[in-house]
Amino acid sequence: MLVSLNWLKQYVDLGSETPESLADKITKTGIEVEGIDYVSERLDHVVVGYVESCEKHPDADKLNVTKVNVGDEVLQIVCGAPNVETGQHVVVAKVGAVLPGNFKIKQAKLRGVESNGMICSLQELGIQEQYVPKDLADGIFVFSESVQIGRDVTDYLNLDDAILELGLTPNRSDALSMLGVAYEVAAILNEEVILPDESYTTTDEQATDLVSVKVEATDDNPYYGAFVAKNVTIKPAPLWMRNYLMAAGIRPINNVVDITNYVLLEYGQPLHAFDFDRFGSNQIVIRRAVANETFVTLDEETRTLNTEHLVITNGQTPQALAGVMGGFESEVNNETSTVLLEAAYFDGKVVRQAVKDHGLRSESSTRFEKGVDPNRVKRAGHRALHLLEKYADAKICVGVSEIDALDYSEKDVVITTERINDRLGTTITDYEIAVILDKLQFTYDQDQSTFTVHVPTRRQDITIFEDMLEEVARIYGYDYLDYTLPEGGQFAGKLSERQALKRFVKQVMEGAGLSEAITYSLTTTERATMLMAPDIKKQVISPVRLAMPMSEEHSTLRLSLLPELLAVASYNQARKEKDLALYEVGTVFVSDEKEITKQPKELNRLAGVLNGQWLTHPFQQEHKAVDFYVAKGIVETLVSRLGMDVTFAKAEIDGMHPGRTAEFYHEGQSIGFIGQVHPTLAKSYDLKAAYVFDLDLEYLYEHVDLEPNFNQIPRFPSMSRDIALVIDEMVPSGDVLATIKQAAGEHLFSLHVFDVYQGEHLPAGKKSLAFNLRYLDPTRTLTDDEVETSYEAVLAAVKSTHGAVLRA
Amino acid sequence: MQEKLQALKEEALVKITEADDLKALEAVRVGYLGKKGPITEVLRGMGKLSAEERPVVGELANTVRAAITEALEVKKQVFETEALNEQLKKEAIDVTLPGRPVTLGGPHLLTSIVTEIEDLFIGMGFEVKEGPEVETDYYNFEALNLPKNHPARDMQDSFYVTEELLMRTHTSPVQARTMGEYKGNKPVKMICPGKVYRRDTDDATHSHQFTQVEGLYVDKNVRMSDLKGVLNQFAKQFFGEEREIRLRPSFFPFTEPSVEMDISCKVCHGKGCSVCKQTGWIEILGGGMVHPDVLKMAGYDPEIYSGFAFGMGPERIAMLKYGVDDIRHFYTNDQRFLAQYHKA
Structure with a gap:
C-alpha cells in the first residue's frame, strides 16, 4: 500500500512529524514501512x-x-x-x-x-x-x-509529497485504505480521525424505480447496492484527485472512473461504475456463471467462465466478473451520461477463485479477497455520489436499490488487566489500558479491571483475547517490555544420543580429512535412484516425486547422497579443484508404495566422495592418488572408533566398478558399501577415478554405544607370531583371516595382514599372504607351548580350508 | 722409580695435549696404559721393592694412571663433540621448505552456525528435536492455524507430493509434533534445526531448499517479556555483547502477538548505513506468543499454558555475519568456499 502523506493529512493531523519520524513510529507499532518515496522536491522558479x-x-x-x-x-x-x-x-x-x-x-x-x-x-x-x-x-x-x-x-x-510504502502482513487488510491508515496513525499520535464528507443532494427520482437488484447467491454476495447518478459530464477529475491517484500508483482516466478508484483507496471499498444506458436492462441479477459462459472484460479479453465464478448480469448476459473486473459492454466512456454505481460485499473465496482462474489480480480483488469492512460498503457509495455530484455535475437519484443480508455486528472481546500483564510480563494499569483503547478508537465497557471491547468492523483481524493482547502490547510499545528469563521449572538441555552420535561421526570424518558438503534433497528422477545402497534398494518400490516440480532438475527425492556429491566433485574439478574429499550426512526418502499415500521413511546416511590426489607433497616426490584402500581406511577408522567389528565382502552394485566394490556388514547386516565409481558413470560426471562410500547411519544410531567401558590395561606380556602362507590368488585375504581367527583359540587378541606378494618366487596363480598374530592372557603369562599349539591349529585350518601352505 | 713415574706422567700429558684426533689419542692410551706400557711395567717391577717402598710407589702409580686416564677422557670428549658437530652440520636441511601436509576436513558453514545456535540454546535448557521433511498438510499448515484456503498460505508456495503430503515449508510442524508427543501435560522447551523447501527459483537471494532453526517454550506462565529476555541473551552471545535487540509487531498465523526481531547494525551501531539500509537495524528472526488455537490443537489448555516460539534462517544469519553475497554458495559446495569457514 502506497500512502501519500499529503493525502493522509486530510484525515489526521500529522503535527510536526517528518516522513522519517512517522515511518519509524509506524514500523515500531506494527506496520512495516518498507520505503519512503519523495514525489519530487519543492521546486523553485x-x-x-x-x-x-x-x-x-x-x-x-x-x-x-x-x-x-x-x-x-x-x-x-x-x-x-x-x-x-x-x-x-x-x-x-x-x-x-x-x-x-x-x-x-x-x-x-x-x-x-x-x-x-x-x-x-x-x-x-x-x-x-x-x-x-x-x-x-x-x-x-x-x-x-x-x-x-x-x-x-x-x-x-503535489510535488512536495512523500509516499510511504507499507508492507502489510496478511492480517492488516484494514490498512489497505487511507482511512484505515488514518486510524493507525491516529492511535500512534493520539489524534482524532477526520471522516470524509458523504453528503449530496438528490433529485426526486427513486433509484429503486430505475433498477431492481436480485441476488441468487447470497453467500457469495450478502450485500449489493445500486445507486443511480444521471447527467454526468465525463471530463478529467480535479487535479488534486489525479495527483493523489498518481501518488498511489494509479493512472487517472476520467472523473467517473477516477472517483471510484479514489474511494476504493480512501475507504478500502471497491466500487464499480456501469454505463446504465449500455447496461442492457433495468435489472441487476447476481448469480454464479454457468459452465462455458463467455464474456468480454473491459481489457477486451474474452473470458470463459464456470460455476465457481460470480457474475453481475443484466438478467441475461454478464456485465462484470464480481469483485474482479467490469465488462467491456457497459464500461464508462466519454459518451456516458447515466452511471449505475455498484457498492457490494463479495465473499473472498469466490473472488479468489476468479482471480486464480483468470490471472486477474486487481486493487479491487485484493481487497475483497482479504475482506472489506461491512460498515463501509454503503458509505463508500455515498462518498462516491458526493464526489460525482461535485466533480461530474451528476444528478443523484434518491435511495439505493439493494439486497442486504450482511452482518454488521461488532465482535466483543473481553480483556482483563491482570491477564494482559500475566501474558506480557508488564505492570500496565487499568487506566493505561483505557487510554490505549481510546487511542485505537475502540469502544468498550469497563468494569474495574475488566474491559469488554467492541471491536470495530474495520478490524476483522481481531476476534480473540490474544488479538487484543497484541493491540495493547503494540500501542504500549514492544520497546517497553522487560527482559526477563522464564521462571518455570529447570530443564537440562542436551543432545539426544542420536544427535550426539551424528556429531561424533562428523568429527571423525573431518579428522580423517574430509570436508562437509550439503547438497539438495530434490534431484532428477534419474539421479534419485542412482547408486542406491543394497539395504536401501531392498526397501524401495518407487522414488518419491513432486506432484508439480518447478524443473526436472529438482523433481524427485533422493535415495542416495552420492549422485549429488559426485556432481559437486564434478563442479569443483571443472574449476581446477581436482583433489577433493567430501562427506555429507543427510536424509534419503524411502517409500515402499507405488503410488505415494503416506510419508516416506526418512533415513540418515553418511556418504563420501574422493577424487584426485589424497596426498601431495611435491618436493619430497610423495604423491598418493585416492584409491579403494583410502576410502576403505576412512570407513574402517570410523567403525573402529565406534567399536564395531565390520567385515567386507566383494559386491556388485549398479554404477560401481565390478571388481573394486565392497559391501560391508556388521553382525551379518549390510550397512553400506565402498568402491570405485564405474568408469562409465564417472565419465558422465567428467570424472576419472572417483571413489565413494555410503553408510547407514540409522543402523549406527541403534547399535552404537558411545559410552566407553573400562578394560584392564594388560599386566602380562603378549606373544607374537608371524605366519606367511602361499595360497591361490583368488582367495580373498578376508576369508583367510576369518579362518585364522576361528582356529587360533581364545588367546588371540590381534590379527592383521602385513604383507601381500605375488611374483617371480611363487608359482603362477599363487600369492603369498603374511599375517601377524598376537596372543594374550590378561591373567598370566602364556607359555611357548600354548602359542605353538595354536599356531599349529591355524596352519592345519588354513591348509584344509584354503589349501594354503607355509611359505618356504 | 718415583721420578720415573712422574716423568712418565708429564710426558703422557704432553702427548695427550698434542694428539689431534681420536686415533692419536688411542695410541697415547695404548702407549702409556696398555699392557706393555711403561706404567704397567713399573707396576710389574714392584715385587723388587722393599715393604716400605711398595705402598708408596703403588699409590703413586695409581695416581699417575688416574691422571692420565682422566686427561684421555677429557680429550676424547672434545673430539667426540667436534665429530658430532661436524655430523650435525652435514645433516642440515632447508627448514623453510613446506611441511608434509596433514589434511583436516571441516564442517559446512551452515552446520557451524546451527551447531553454535544449538549449543547456546542447550545452555539455556532447550532440547534439540527433529522432524520429517516430507510433512503432512495437517502438521505443516492446519495444526499451525493455517486451515485450507487461509490467505497466508499464499506467503509460502509449496512443493506438494500428494494433496496431503508436501515438502515442509518451515520447521514449525516440529512444534506441533513435539507438543503432541508431550501430550499436553508437560512443559516443552526445544529447538528444531532442519531443512525446509519453498517453491522458489534459485537466485542470489532465494533457494528452493534452505535451513531453519525453530524454538518453542511452552509452560505455565510464559510471558512475552521472557521471549524478549531469551532472544536478547541469544543475540548477545551469538552476535556480540555490544549488540542491541528490538522487537517489532508482525504477523504469523501460529503466534499472537507476533514479533520480528532486529539487532543493531554491526557496522554503524544503530546510526544508519548502507548495510542496514539506513535504519540502524537488521532483521534477524520472527517469533511470538504461541497462538491459543495451536496450543489447543496440540492438546495444551491455553488457559493454563502459554508459550513463545521463534524461527530463524541460518543462511540469512551467515550472509549477515560473514558477508556471503549469494545463497547458492551454500549448496554448490565449491571447495574454496567451504574451506574459508574451517577455521574455528
Missing part, C-alpha cells in the same frame, strides 16, 4: 504560465515560439511539445530553476531564437511515466482547471 501566443519556429518544423505570461513578466519560450497551444495554462520552469535529475534551466538560443525557460511535462517534474494520464504522456502538462498565473506549481501538482 517553476510557476504557472499562460500561453498568450504560439507560432511556428521560422527555422524548425517541430518547434513553436511562444509568449508565456508568468505573472510578473512575459517570457519568450521555444517549445517542442506537439500539444502546446495559445490559451493554455502550463508549467513553466524559469531560468534558474533546477528540475529533478539536476537539470538546470538556462537562457538558450534554439535555432537562432532566444528561449527564456521551458514549458514542462509531468515526467520532467519527476512523476513516473506510467502514472501520467495517457493524453498527457507525450507532451507538456496542461491545467484543466483555473489556476493562478505566476503561482508556484508545487502546491498544484
Whole structure:
C-alpha cells in the first residue's frame, strides 16, 4: 500500500512529524514501512504560465515560439511539445530553476531564437511515466482547471509529497485504505480521525424505480447496492484527485472512473461504475456463471467462465466478473451520461477463485479477497455520489436499490488487566489500558479491571483475547517490555544420543580429512535412484516425486547422497579443484508404495566422495592418488572408533566398478558399501577415478554405544607370531583371516595382514599372504607351548580350508 | 722409580695435549696404559721393592694412571663433540621448505552456525528435536492455524507430493509434533534445526531448499517479556555483547502477538548505513506468543499454558555475519568456499 502523506493529512493531523519520524513510529507499532518515496522536491522558479501566443519556429518544423505570461513578466519560450497551444495554462520552469535529475534551466538560443525557460511535462517534474494520464504522456502538462498565473506549481501538482510504502502482513487488510491508515496513525499520535464528507443532494427520482437488484447467491454476495447518478459530464477529475491517484500508483482516466478508484483507496471499498444506458436492462441479477459462459472484460479479453465464478448480469448476459473486473459492454466512456454505481460485499473465496482462474489480480480483488469492512460498503457509495455530484455535475437519484443480508455486528472481546500483564510480563494499569483503547478508537465497557471491547468492523483481524493482547502490547510499545528469563521449572538441555552420535561421526570424518558438503534433497528422477545402497534398494518400490516440480532438475527425492556429491566433485574439478574429499550426512526418502499415500521413511546416511590426489607433497616426490584402500581406511577408522567389528565382502552394485566394490556388514547386516565409481558413470560426471562410500547411519544410531567401558590395561606380556602362507590368488585375504581367527583359540587378541606378494618366487596363480598374530592372557603369562599349539591349529585350518601352505 | 713415574706422567700429558684426533689419542692410551706400557711395567717391577717402598710407589702409580686416564677422557670428549658437530652440520636441511601436509576436513558453514545456535540454546535448557521433511498438510499448515484456503498460505508456495503430503515449508510442524508427543501435560522447551523447501527459483537471494532453526517454550506462565529476555541473551552471545535487540509487531498465523526481531547494525551501531539500509537495524528472526488455537490443537489448555516460539534462517544469519553475497554458495559446495569457514 502506497500512502501519500499529503493525502493522509486530510484525515489526521500529522503535527510536526517528518516522513522519517512517522515511518519509524509506524514500523515500531506494527506496520512495516518498507520505503519512503519523495514525489519530487519543492521546486523553485517553476510557476504557472499562460500561453498568450504560439507560432511556428521560422527555422524548425517541430518547434513553436511562444509568449508565456508568468505573472510578473512575459517570457519568450521555444517549445517542442506537439500539444502546446495559445490559451493554455502550463508549467513553466524559469531560468534558474533546477528540475529533478539536476537539470538546470538556462537562457538558450534554439535555432537562432532566444528561449527564456521551458514549458514542462509531468515526467520532467519527476512523476513516473506510467502514472501520467495517457493524453498527457507525450507532451507538456496542461491545467484543466483555473489556476493562478505566476503561482508556484508545487502546491498544484503535489510535488512536495512523500509516499510511504507499507508492507502489510496478511492480517492488516484494514490498512489497505487511507482511512484505515488514518486510524493507525491516529492511535500512534493520539489524534482524532477526520471522516470524509458523504453528503449530496438528490433529485426526486427513486433509484429503486430505475433498477431492481436480485441476488441468487447470497453467500457469495450478502450485500449489493445500486445507486443511480444521471447527467454526468465525463471530463478529467480535479487535479488534486489525479495527483493523489498518481501518488498511489494509479493512472487517472476520467472523473467517473477516477472517483471510484479514489474511494476504493480512501475507504478500502471497491466500487464499480456501469454505463446504465449500455447496461442492457433495468435489472441487476447476481448469480454464479454457468459452465462455458463467455464474456468480454473491459481489457477486451474474452473470458470463459464456470460455476465457481460470480457474475453481475443484466438478467441475461454478464456485465462484470464480481469483485474482479467490469465488462467491456457497459464500461464508462466519454459518451456516458447515466452511471449505475455498484457498492457490494463479495465473499473472498469466490473472488479468489476468479482471480486464480483468470490471472486477474486487481486493487479491487485484493481487497475483497482479504475482506472489506461491512460498515463501509454503503458509505463508500455515498462518498462516491458526493464526489460525482461535485466533480461530474451528476444528478443523484434518491435511495439505493439493494439486497442486504450482511452482518454488521461488532465482535466483543473481553480483556482483563491482570491477564494482559500475566501474558506480557508488564505492570500496565487499568487506566493505561483505557487510554490505549481510546487511542485505537475502540469502544468498550469497563468494569474495574475488566474491559469488554467492541471491536470495530474495520478490524476483522481481531476476534480473540490474544488479538487484543497484541493491540495493547503494540500501542504500549514492544520497546517497553522487560527482559526477563522464564521462571518455570529447570530443564537440562542436551543432545539426544542420536544427535550426539551424528556429531561424533562428523568429527571423525573431518579428522580423517574430509570436508562437509550439503547438497539438495530434490534431484532428477534419474539421479534419485542412482547408486542406491543394497539395504536401501531392498526397501524401495518407487522414488518419491513432486506432484508439480518447478524443473526436472529438482523433481524427485533422493535415495542416495552420492549422485549429488559426485556432481559437486564434478563442479569443483571443472574449476581446477581436482583433489577433493567430501562427506555429507543427510536424509534419503524411502517409500515402499507405488503410488505415494503416506510419508516416506526418512533415513540418515553418511556418504563420501574422493577424487584426485589424497596426498601431495611435491618436493619430497610423495604423491598418493585416492584409491579403494583410502576410502576403505576412512570407513574402517570410523567403525573402529565406534567399536564395531565390520567385515567386507566383494559386491556388485549398479554404477560401481565390478571388481573394486565392497559391501560391508556388521553382525551379518549390510550397512553400506565402498568402491570405485564405474568408469562409465564417472565419465558422465567428467570424472576419472572417483571413489565413494555410503553408510547407514540409522543402523549406527541403534547399535552404537558411545559410552566407553573400562578394560584392564594388560599386566602380562603378549606373544607374537608371524605366519606367511602361499595360497591361490583368488582367495580373498578376508576369508583367510576369518579362518585364522576361528582356529587360533581364545588367546588371540590381534590379527592383521602385513604383507601381500605375488611374483617371480611363487608359482603362477599363487600369492603369498603374511599375517601377524598376537596372543594374550590378561591373567598370566602364556607359555611357548600354548602359542605353538595354536599356531599349529591355524596352519592345519588354513591348509584344509584354503589349501594354503607355509611359505618356504 | 718415583721420578720415573712422574716423568712418565708429564710426558703422557704432553702427548695427550698434542694428539689431534681420536686415533692419536688411542695410541697415547695404548702407549702409556696398555699392557706393555711403561706404567704397567713399573707396576710389574714392584715385587723388587722393599715393604716400605711398595705402598708408596703403588699409590703413586695409581695416581699417575688416574691422571692420565682422566686427561684421555677429557680429550676424547672434545673430539667426540667436534665429530658430532661436524655430523650435525652435514645433516642440515632447508627448514623453510613446506611441511608434509596433514589434511583436516571441516564442517559446512551452515552446520557451524546451527551447531553454535544449538549449543547456546542447550545452555539455556532447550532440547534439540527433529522432524520429517516430507510433512503432512495437517502438521505443516492446519495444526499451525493455517486451515485450507487461509490467505497466508499464499506467503509460502509449496512443493506438494500428494494433496496431503508436501515438502515442509518451515520447521514449525516440529512444534506441533513435539507438543503432541508431550501430550499436553508437560512443559516443552526445544529447538528444531532442519531443512525446509519453498517453491522458489534459485537466485542470489532465494533457494528452493534452505535451513531453519525453530524454538518453542511452552509452560505455565510464559510471558512475552521472557521471549524478549531469551532472544536478547541469544543475540548477545551469538552476535556480540555490544549488540542491541528490538522487537517489532508482525504477523504469523501460529503466534499472537507476533514479533520480528532486529539487532543493531554491526557496522554503524544503530546510526544508519548502507548495510542496514539506513535504519540502524537488521532483521534477524520472527517469533511470538504461541497462538491459543495451536496450543489447543496440540492438546495444551491455553488457559493454563502459554508459550513463545521463534524461527530463524541460518543462511540469512551467515550472509549477515560473514558477508556471503549469494545463497547458492551454500549448496554448490565449491571447495574454496567451504574451506574459508574451517577455521574455528
